[in-house]
Amino acid sequence: MAHISLRNLNVTYGPHGILRDINVDIPDKKITTIIGPSGCGKTTLLKSLNRLIDLTDELHVGGEVLIDGMNIYDEDADVLALRKKVGFISQKPCPLPMSIYDNIAFGLRIHRLNKAQLLNQLKHLEEHCAENNISLGDTGGSVGLSKKTEMNLLVEGYLRLAGLWDEVKERLTFPASMLSVGQQQRLALARALAVEPEIILADEPTSALDPISAKVIERQFQVLKKNYTIIVVTHIMRQAKRIADYVIFIYMGELVEHGPASEIFTNPKDKRTHEYVFGEIS
Amino acid sequence: MRIAVIGANALGVLIALGLIIKSWPILTSKPLTQLLFSSEWFPLKGKFGFYPFIIGTIEVTAIAMAIAIPICLFSAIYLSEYAPKHVRAIIRPVIDILAGIPSVIFGLWGVIVVVPFVRWLGERLGVHTTGYSLLSGGIILSIMVFPIIISVSMEVMRTVPIEARETCLSLGTTKWETVKWVVLRNAMRGIIAAIVLGFARAFGETIAVLMVVGNVAKVPNSIFEPAYPLASLIANNYGEMMSIPMYDSALMLAALILFMVVAGFNVGAHYTLWRLRRRGLG
Amino acid sequence: MAAEKEGLRLILRRFEEKIAKVLMLASIVLVLASLAGIIAVIAIRGVSALSISLLIQIPKGGFYLGKEGGIANAIVGSLYLSLGALFLSILFGLPIAFGLQREFTKRRLGHITRLTLDVLWGMPSIVYGAFGFIIMLYLGLRASLLGGIITLTLLMLPIMIRALEEVVRMVPVELKEVSYSLGATKLETTLRVVFKQVFPGIITASMLAFGRGIGDAASILFTAGYTDNIPRSLLEPAASLPLAVFFQIGTPIPEVQQRAYASALVLLFIVLLASIASEILKRRASRYTLR
Numbered sequence: 129m130a131h132i133s134l135r136n137l138n139v140t141y142g143p144h145g146i147l148r149d150i151n152v153d154i155p156d157k158k159i160t161t162i163i164g165p166s167g168c169g170k171t172t173l174l175k176s177l178n179r180l181i182d183l184t185d186e187l188h189v190g191g192e193v194l195i196d197g198m199n200i201y202d203e204d205a206d207v208l209a210l211r212k213k214v215g216f217i218s219q220k221p222c223p224l225p226m227s228i229y230d231n232i233a234f235g236l237r238i239h240r241l242n243k244a245q246l247l248n249q250l251k252h253l254e255e256h257c258a259e260n261n262i263s264l265g266d267t268g269g270s271v272g273l274s275k276k277t278e279m280n281l282l283v284e285g286y287l288r289l290a291g292l293w294d295e296v297k298e299r300l301t302f303p304a305s306m307l308s309v310g311q312q313q314r315l316a317l318a319r320a321l322a323v324e325p326e327i328i329l330a331d332e333p334t335s336a337l338d339p340i341s342a343k344v345i346e347r348q349f350q351v352l353k354k355n356y357t358i359i360v361v362t363h364i365m366r367q368a369k370r371i372a373d374y375v376i377f378i379y380m381g382e383l384v385e386h387g388p389a390s391e392i393f394t395n396p397k398d399k400r401t402h403e404y405v406f407g408e409i410s
Numbered sequence: 411m412r413i414a415v416i417g418a419n420a421l422g423v424l425i426a427l428g429l430i431i432k433s434w435p436i437l438t439s440k441p442l443t444q445l446l447f448s449s450e451w452f453p454l455k456g457k458f459g460f461y462p463f464i465i466g467t468i469e470v471t472a473i474a475m476a477i478a479i480p481i482c483l484f485s486a487i488y489l490s491e492y493a494p495k496h497v498r499a500i501i502r503p504v505i506d507i508l509a510g511i512p513s514v515i516f517g518l519w520g521v522i523v524v525v526p527f528v529r530w531l532g533e534r535l536g537v538h539t540t541g542y543s544l545l546s547g548g549i550i551l552s553i554m555v556f557p558i559i560i561s562v563s564m565e566v567m568r569t570v571p572i573e574a575r576e577t578c579l580s581l582g583t584t585k586w587e588t589v590k591w592v593v594l595r596n597a598m599r600g601i602i603a604a605i606v607l608g609f610a611r612a613f614g615e616t617i618a619v620l621m622v623v624g625n626v627a628k629v630p631n632s633i634f635e636p637a638y639p640l641a642s643l644i645a646n647n648y649g650e651m652m653s654i655p656m657y658d659s660a661l662m663l664a665a666l667i668l669f670m671v672v673a674g675f676n677v678g679a680h681y682t683l684w685r686l687r688r689r690g691l692g
Numbered sequence: 693m694a695a696e697k698e699g700l701r702l703i704l705r706r707f708e709e710k711i712a713k714v715l716m717l718a719s720i721v722l723v724l725a726s727l728a729g730i731i732a733v734i735a736i737r738g739v740s741a742l743s744i745s746l747l748i749q750i751p752k753g754g755f756y757l758g759k760e761g762g763i764a765n766a767i768v769g770s771l772y773l774s775l776g777a778l779f780l781s782i783l784f785g786l787p788i789a790f791g792l793q794r795e796f797t798k799r800r801l802g803h804i805t806r807l808t809l810d811v812l813w814g815m816p817s818i819v820y821g822a823f824g825f826i827i828m829l830y831l832g833l834r835a836s837l838l839g840g841i842i843t844l845t846l847l848m849l850p851i852m853i854r855a856l857e858e859v860v861r862m863v864p865v866e867l868k869e870v871s872y873s874l875g876a877t878k879l880e881t882t883l884r885v886v887f888k889q890v891f892p893g894i895i896t897a898s899m900l901a902f903g904r905g906i907g908d909a910a911s912i913l914f915t916a917g918y919t920d921n922i923p924r925s926l927l928e929p930a931a932s933l934p935l936a937v938f939f940q941i942g943t944p945i946p947e948v949q950q951r952a953y954a955s956a957l958v959l960l961f962i963v964l965l966a967s968i969a970s971e972i973l974k975r976r977a978s979r980y981t982l983r
Binding site: 178180183215216218220234238 | 795798864865866867868869870871872873874875876877880884885888889
């Protein structure tokens with residue numbers, strides 16, 4: 129089932145073409161990796177899925193990106209709702225200038241969820257956690273969680289899903305900038321999860337991390353894919369081989385080949401894919 | 411927020427407009443050439459010749475620049491090219507502090523130190539002077555413009571790429587020669603802009619100059635004679651402004667002249683600097 | 693022969709550099725010495741005339757003839773004027789500084805505005821005084837605290853905005869991207885994220901603008917008036933430290949001149965305090981945001 133479909137997607141920067149005629153369906157609730165040499169448009173492709181490229185004036189988009197059947201580049205498309213549905217994790221984790229708690233709560237607060245919606249979200253979260261053998265409600269002597277409000281439980285839940293809870297539960301009010309890079313990236317993951325996206329985009333999420341933190345992130349992705357569609361841009365072939373269910377290969381702005389990981393990595397059809405996968409070009 | 415930005419621009423326009431409107435009466439009643447080039451300043455008789463004031467302003471600024479330019483250039487070269495890092499780190503804020511000293515304090519210091527000095531100097535050279543003179547004004551003004559010329563010049567010199575210096579040095583030149591042939595040549599436009607900014611700053615300075623320049627409405631014949639710059643004219647006579655016909659309009663005209671000259675120089679200098687910065691970063 | 697010429701040329705070149713170095717050091721010493729000299733002279737002369745009673749009393753009877761009283765009117769007046777103007781400049785300056793971000797203003801308008809602000813930044817304060825006077829006439833105000841505050845605000849705004857804009861510009865795009873990718877609007881991002889990030893910068897900018905504003909005389913010369921009393925309402929005239937120095941040094945009476953030095957020292961002290969504090973804060977803040 130295709131959640132996301134790209135039809136004739138074209139992205140240009142002024143007169144230069146960055147992406148040409150991208151046509152692909154992205155499978156639901158799987159990890160899709162976008163691979164290819166640097167500077168070939170992978171990040172642009174990712175950012176076009178949550179319209180983050182709107183921020184750069186010179187980038188122009190042609191074609192359609194359909195999510196749940198609706199073109200997100202329509203005139204009257206709701207960008208804010210789109211960004212709630214599609215979460216984004218960037219290469220360099222950028223903690224917001226607030227406490228760890230507030231970083232997670234930020235998304236919840238700006239979407240102005242009322243009590244009913246919060247409770248709803250909490251219920252989803254608890255089901256979600258139960259599936260993964262996580263139980264909420266462990267205070268563990270943390271500062272500032274004396275009142276069991278919905279927000280507190282939500283923050284705890286998302287931190288657990290990101291694999292960060294145990295390390296920060298004692299210092300939720302501390303500034304997020306004090307965390308290590310690996311922790312900050314997991315914080316970014318929790319922060320993105322907090323707005324309850326259906327799709328998660330990750331742009332080279334582990335390239336700035338040490339191997340152990342990278343492994344934690346990869347492991348979390350494997351856990352999360354049961355409930356979310358995950359799209360990861362990576363230039364680390366080994367990582368792609370480890371986590372990918374579906375692969376998209378972009379070369380010089382063109383969609384060269386795409387398919388299930390098993391096929392692409394063992395028996396690629398296109399010569400260029402072959403060269404890239406087996407290390408002849410990088 | 412866009413409104414606020416437009417409002418900022420509106421402010422500039424308003425100031426110009428206000429001054430023009432208020433100077434209108436005198437501009438329309440007397441021919442412009444008479445206003446600008448006549449030396450007769452007898453407001454009670456309706457005579458408004460701005461010539462001595464214009465000349466006074468230009469001359470005191472010119473003296474200030476003559477003193478300041480060599481000192482600032484050499485200081486900027488030292489700080490940018492020769493000074494060790496920690497020395498630069500200490501001196502830079504000190505110069506910024508100099509920039510923040512109120513003009514009335516400069517004036518006071520001028521009265522205590524500079525005026526007697528000029529008087530002494532005059533006696534040594536056989537000139538009779540009270541000390542309240544063009545020279546005193548020039549000296550005080552030059553110190554006041556040190557910070558802006560030095561800091562902008564430094565900034566411009568630092569944008570000269572290090573490779574240019576390295577190339578020159580590897581050909582066997584002395585450091586001073588690299589400065590002469592490479593740094594200064596490349597940074598010249600920016601340094602001129604820095605000087606223009608200093609000039610504009612000195613042109614409109616009021617209180618400090620007022621206290622040491624003598625304020626006699628006559629074109630000075632030597633630097634030891636007093637002068638009467640435009641800014642001092644306005645400051646000294648605002649009290650009588652409303653009681654003598656046309657006087658207020660005349661003073662507003664003086665303010666308008668200051669505005670236009672300073673604005674003109676500033677636009678030119680900042681535009682040059684803007685162009686240089688864009689090139690320097692690219 | 694050629695070798696001798698070579699040697700001579702080299703010596704000349706090295707010599708030229710030596711002279712240049714001497715000139716450079718002399719110049720920088722001159723610059724630093726003038727600062728030191730100014731502070732020293734004012735401090736030395738001012739300290740002798742300084743006393744507690746001078747600071748807390750307002751001028752009485754024959755103050756200007758050398759008798760009783762103090763400069764409290766000027767100190768309080770200056771504080772009222774500068775703090776009032778500071779408040780207004782933050783109020784108007786923040787929206788403008790935020791509004792200059794790429795998201796809100798297109799390139800062209802941004803460039804024009806920055807140029808205008810640069811020009812306004814370099815405008816002599818007497819022009820602001822003249823313009824402030826025009827506004828006061830238009831509004832029917834007389835020389836008063838309010839008139840002074842309005843004029844000082846006009847003077848301080850470009851300084852404030854320039855300093856604020858510098859900090860706002862340094863906010864990394866990635867940080868804003870994070871906020872947008874979570875679904876925040878431009879306004880929400882500015883108020884909730886950018887504002888927090890630049891808060892220390894706002895403090896530094898305020899100190900800078902305050903220091904500049906409290907020391908200025910030309911702008912308030914005809915807009916704030918002068919008085920022996922501490923103003924009790926916005927419509928009363930206000931004394932100020934710079935003008936206190938200016939008027940007091942103009943008299944021939946030595947005691948009054950002494951008081952001018954004392955007033956100058958108080959003013960200098962306040963300004964130096966603000967300058968140094970803002971420098972220290974700037975260093976501190978950059979230590980945090982440097983990643």
